[in-house]
Amino acid sequence: MASPSSPGGVVLGALETEIMNVLWSAPGPLSVRDVLDRVNERRATPLAYTTIMTVLGRLADKGATTRTKQGRGYLYTAAVADEAALAVREVIRDFGAAAVAHFVDEARATPELMARLERLMREDDGT
Structure with missing residues (x-):
């Protein structure tokens, strides 16, 4: 359920939205590293790999992304249009x-x- 402090009952937090925007604009599935690189392109202070990995896992738990196993990691795709x-x-x-x-x-x-x-x-x- 949306956080009570989120404006208008927004389902996603700021970083989650930023990551989803990366996935929505991607032509195909992305690895954690791919998402990290794209998110950090727009940031003065880069985020850690583990931060992006944790948020992608939470987005998968929310049903916002799907993940498929590839090697030791996952590839992520947006599961919803918006x-x-x-x-x-x-x-x-x-x-x-x-x-x-x-x-x-x-x-x-x-x-x-x-x-x-x-x-x-x-x-x-x-x-």
């Missing part, structure tokens, strides 16, 4: 059908959102 997808996954996991019902109730209050939801449902049905 932070909103991770937030939705977390809400559905924590609250299930009640969350979906409340989402639909909220969508009904916004005609544009309800129209989009209906279009998405039709696309999924193949109609």
